[in-house]
Amino acid sequence: xxxxxxxxxxxxxxxxxxxxxxxxxxxxxxxxxxxxxxxxxxxxxxxxxxxxxxxxxxxxxxxxxxxxxxxxxxxxxxxxxxxxxxxxxxxxxxxxxxxxxxxxxxxxxxxxxxxxxxxxxxxxxxxxxxxxxxxxxxxxxxxxxxxxxxxxxxxxxxxxxxxxxxxxxxxxxxxxxxxxxxxxxxxxxxxxxxxxxxxxxxxxxxxxxxxxxxxxxxxxxxxxxxxxxxxxxxxxxxxxxxxxxxxxxxxxxxxxxxxxxxxxxxxxxxxxxxxxxxxxxxxxxxxxxxxxxxxxxxxxxx
Amino acid sequence: xxxxxxxxxxxxxxxxxxxxxxxxxxxxxxxxxxxxxxxxxxxxxxxxxxxxxxxxxxxxxxxxxxxxxxxxxxxxxxxxxxxxxxxxxxxxxxxxxxxxxxxxxxxxxxxxxxxxxxxxxxxxxxxxxxxxxxxxxxxxxxxxxxxxxxxxxxxxxxxxxxxxxxxxxxxxxxxxxxxxxxxxxxxxxxxxxxxxxxxxxxxxxxxxxxxxxxxxxxxxxxxxxxxxxxxxxxxxxxxxxxxxxxxxxxxxxxxxxxxxxxxxxxxxxxxxxxxxxxxxxxxxxxxxxxxxxxxxxxxxxx
Numbered sequence: 001x002x003x004x005x006x007x008x009x010x011x012x013x014x015x016x017x018x019x020x021x022x023x024x025x026x027x028x029x030x031x032x033x034x035x036x037x038x039x040x041x042x043x044x045x046x047x048x049x050x051x052x053x054x055x056x057x058x059x060x061x062x063x064x065x066x067x068x069x070x071x072x073x074x075x076x077x078x079x080x081x082x083x084x085x086x087x088x089x090x091x092x093x094x095x096x097x098x099x100x101x102x103x104x105x106x107x108x109x110x111x112x113x114x115x116x117x118x119x120x121x122x123x124x125x126x127x128x129x130x131x132x133x134x135x136x137x138x139x140x141x142x143x144x145x146x147x148x149x150x151x152x153x154x155x156x157x158x159x160x161x162x163x164x165x166x167x168x169x170x171x172x173x174x175x176x177x178x179x180x181x182x183x184x185x186x187x188x189x190x191x192x193x194x195x196x197x198x199x200x201x202x203x204x205x206x207x208x209x210x211x212x213x214x215x216x217x218x219x220x221x222x223x224x225x226x227x228x229x230x231x232x233x234x235x236x237x238x239x240x241x242x243x244x245x246x247x248x249x250x251x252x253x254x255x256x257x258x259x260x261x262x263x264x265x266x267x268x269x270x271x272x273x274x275x276x277x278x279x280x281x282x283x284x285x286x287x288x289x290x291x292x293x294x295x296x297x298x299x300x301x302x
Numbered sequence: 303x304x305x306x307x308x309x310x311x312x313x314x315x316x317x318x319x320x321x322x323x324x325x326x327x328x329x330x331x332x333x334x335x336x337x338x339x340x341x342x343x344x345x346x347x348x349x350x351x352x353x354x355x356x357x358x359x360x361x362x363x364x365x366x367x368x369x370x371x372x373x374x375x376x377x378x379x380x381x382x383x384x385x386x387x388x389x390x391x392x393x394x395x396x397x398x399x400x401x402x403x404x405x406x407x408x409x410x411x412x413x414x415x416x417x418x419x420x421x422x423x424x425x426x427x428x429x430x431x432x433x434x435x436x437x438x439x440x441x442x443x444x445x446x447x448x449x450x451x452x453x454x455x456x457x458x459x460x461x462x463x464x465x466x467x468x469x470x471x472x473x474x475x476x477x478x479x480x481x482x483x484x485x486x487x488x489x490x491x492x493x494x495x496x497x498x499x500x501x502x503x504x505x506x507x508x509x510x511x512x513x514x515x516x517x518x519x520x521x522x523x524x525x526x527x528x529x530x531x532x533x534x535x536x537x538x539x540x541x542x543x544x545x546x547x548x549x550x551x552x553x554x555x556x557x558x559x560x561x562x563x564x565x566x567x568x569x570x571x572x573x574x575x576x577x578x579x580x581x582x583x584x585x586x587x588x589x590x591x592x593x594x595x596x597x598x599x600x601x602x603x604x
Contacts, residue, residue: 044423083420083427089438090399092431094392115420117447118385119477121346125385129394136391145419147449147472151479170449175421177453180491184498189482196486196498 020133020164023141024208024216027166027243030109031216031268034076035298036259038111038245039290040275041067041080041099051283057091060084064099066283072106074291079245079273082114097136110139111245111271115170117145119152127156131165141166143222143245150203157207157219166218168245169204172197172232174224174252183232195233205242216269217242225254225262225272239266246270250277250293256300272297322435322466325443326510326518329468329545332411333518333570336378337600338561340413340547341592342577343369343382343401353585359393362386366401368585374408376593381547381575384416399438412441413547413573417472419447421454429458433467443468445524445547452505459509459521468520470547471506474499474534476526476554485534497535507544518571519544527556527564527574541568548572552579552595558602574599 043063045055051066053059064080071078085096103110116126129135130142142160144153144167153169160167172182182197191199201221208217220243223229227248229236244263248254249272260267274293281289345365347357353368355361366382373380387398405412418428431437432444444462446455446469455471462469474484484499493501503523510519522545525531529550531538546565550556551574562569576595583591 042424081424081427083418083424083431086439087427087431087434087437089431090392090396091438093395097392115447116385116417117419117449118417119475119479122344122383122385125383125389129385129389129391132389135389136393137388145417145447145449147419147447147480147483148475148477149479149481149483152477154479173421173450175450175454177421177451177456178449179451180488180493180501181449181451181498183490184486184488186482186486188485191482196483199482 022161022164022213023166023218024213024243026140026164027109027271028216028269030076031271035294036256036268036270036272036301037075037290037294037297038077038079038271038273039067039071039075039278040113040247040273041078042275042279043084047279050280057088057095060088060092061095061098064095065102067279067286068099068102068106068108070283070286071290072108073287075294077109077111077271078103079111079113081275082112093137100137100139109141111168112137112139112142115143115145117148117153119148120155123152123156124159127159131156131160131163133163138163139165141168141218141220141243143168143170145170146200150200150207154207161211161218166220166243168220168222168243169200171200171204171221172223172227172229172234174226174248179232198233198235201234201238205238208242214241219243220245222247224248225258226252229262236263236266239263240269242266242269244270245273247273247275250274251280252276256297259297259300267301324463324466324515325468325520326515326545328442328466329411329573330518330571332378333573337596338558338570338572338574338603339377339592339596339599340379340381340573340575341369341373341377341580342415342549342575343380344577344581345386349581352582359390359397362390362394363397363400366397367404369581369588370401370404370408370410372585372588373592374410375589377596379411379413379573380405381413381415383577384414395439402439402441411443413470414439414441414444417445417447419450419455421450422457425454425458426461429461433458433462433465435465440465441467443470443520443522443545445470445472447472448502452502452509456509463513463520468522468545470522470524470545471502473502473506473523474525474529474531474536476528476550481534500535500537503536503540507540510544516543521545522547524549526550527560528554531564538565538568541565542571544568544571546572547575549575549577552576553582554578558599561599561602569603
C-alpha cells in the first residue's frame with residue numbers, strides 16, 4: 001500500500017547521496033499516499049508482558065518485528081523509541097538494528113526517536129550513527145534535542161541531508177515540566193523577543209529555506225499534539241512546508257480531528273504519532289487496529 | 303592511587319541500593335583523594351588513526367581500554383563520549399560495555415557522556431540503561447539534557463540515586479550557538495525572571511536538598527569551563543555542594559588555574575574534563591601525561 005515510495009529499497013547499497021531522494025520529498029509522498037499515521041514502537045515492560053514476550057533483548061526484537069509487520073499494510077511510518085531498546089545495552093541495540101532492517105525491507109519510513117543532542121564533532125558522530133548510509137542504526141529521520149542551540153545541530157542537518165535523511169528538532173512538547181523553559185523569552189541574538197520554542201521554529205524554517213526545500217523540508221519539528229502552540233509562541237500557519245512530528249494522539253489525549261483544528265493550513269505536513277492506543281490492541285489485532293486508525297486519520301484530512 | 307574508593311568494586315553483585323554509597327559521596331572522596339581531573343574517552347577518527355587503530359568497533363574498544371589503563375594510575379574519573387561508540391551501532395556499544403567494565407575494575411568513577419533526555423517512561427528507560435546495577439552500560443553518572451524541563455528528569459534522578467548513581471544536567475555550555483537559548487528569561491513558573499540556565503541550577507540545587515545530600519549532591523550540572531557564568535545568570539557561590547562537570551580544559555581553552563578563578567568557593571566540587579590535549583599524547587605517553595595533568599590540576603587547588 002505504501003509500497004517502496006518512502007524507502008531507499010529493501011537493502012539499498014551504500015550508494016549515498018546520489019541514489020536517495022531527500023527525506024522531505026519522501027515524507028511528502030508518504031503523507032500523500034499513506035496518510036499521517038506514524039506507529040510508535042515502544043516496548044514497555046507492561047506491553048511485553050501483555051504480548052507474552054520477555055523483558056529482554058529478544059523480547060523487544062520480536063515486539064518490534066511484529067509492529068513493523070502489522071504497520072506495513074496500513075501506514076507508512078514507524079517510530080521506534082530508542083530508549084526501550086537501549087535499556088538492554090548492546091544486545092538491545094542489535095535487536096533495534098534488526099527491527100530497522102525489517103522496516104526498510106517493508107518499505108516503511110523510519111523515524112528514530114532518540115532525542116540526541118550535542119555539539120561539533122560529537123554531534124557529527126551521532127549523525128553518523130543514525131543517518132550514515134552504512135550504519136546498521138540508520139533511519140530516515142532522527143529526533144534531536146536543541147538545548148545546545150539549533151546552530152549546534154547544523155552539521156548534523158547537513159550530514160543527514162547528504163544521505164537523504166532528516167531530523168526532527170524538539171520544539172514544543174506537551175509535558176507540563178517543559179512549559180517554563182520552552183516559553184522563556186530570548187533576550188539576545190536574532191530571535192530576541194521570541195519564545196525559545198518559536199526561535200527554534202524559525203531556525204528550522206531558515207535551515208530548510210537555505211537548503212532550497214520548498215515542497216517539504218528535510219528538517220522538521222516535534223510539536224506535541226496537545227500543546228497550546230499559540231501560548232508557546234508558535235504560529236502554525238508558517239509550517240506548511242515543514243514536517244511536524246506530533247506525539248500525543250490516542251491515549252495521550254489528541255484525536256485525529258484535532259489535526260486540522262490544531263495545525264490548520266499545516267495539517268497535511270503533520271505525522272500523527274500513536275503508540276499505546278495501538279500497541280495495547282495486542283499482536284493479533286494490531287494490523288487491523290493500524291488500518292482502522294490510518295483510515296480515520298486520513299478521513300480527518302479529507 | 304585512587305584505589306577502589308570511587309568504585310562499587312570490580313564486579314559488584316547486583317545488590318542495588320544497600321551496597322552502594324551515594325554518587326555524591328563517592329565523587330567527593332575521589333575529588334579529595336585524586337583531584338579534579340576527568341579524562342575524556344573520545345575516539346575521534348583522527349585519534350584512532352594517530353594511535354594506529356581501526357575506525358571501527360574494535361578500534362574504539364582498544365582505544366577505550368588503553369585510556370582506562372593509562373588513567374587508573376593518575377586520575378580518578380573517566381568520561382566516555384558515547385556518540386563515538388554509538389556510531390558503530392550495537393558493535394560499538396558492545397565495545398563501550400567492555401570499556402566500562404574495565405573502568406569499574408580499575409576503580410575509576412565513570413561519567414557516561416550521553417546527554418540523554420526524554421519524559422516519563424521513556425526517560426525511565428534511559429535511566430535503566432545507564433544506571434541500573436544490572437545494565438551492561440551502567441555508569442556512575444550520566445549526562446542528561448533538560449530541554450523537556452528538569453522536572454522531566456526527576457524520575458531518572460530518583461532511579462539513579464536508588465542505584466548509588468548520579469546525573470549531570472546540562473546547564474551552561476561554552477559553544478556559541480547555545481548562548482541565546484540558555485540566556486533566555488523564564489517568564490512563568492517558580493523560576494520566572496531567571497535565565498533558563500539559572501533556573502536549571504536552582505532546580506538541581508533543590509533536588510539535592512530534597513534528597514538531604516549536604517556534603518555533595520548526586521545530581522550535578524554541566525557548566526562549561528570557558529562560559530561567562532555570571533552573564534548566563536549563574537551564581538557559582540551557590541554550587542559548593544553541587545557537583546560540576548566542566549568540559550573545556552586543555553585544547554578548548556581553559557587552564558586549571560581557571561578552576562579557582564571561575565568557580566571560586568565551588569572550585570573543589572568541579573570535575574575538570576580534558577580530552578584532546580591528553581589523548582593526542584598518544585597511547586605510549588598518555589599515562590605520564592595524565593599523571594602530570596592531574597598533579598597540575600591538584601596544585602591549582604592547593
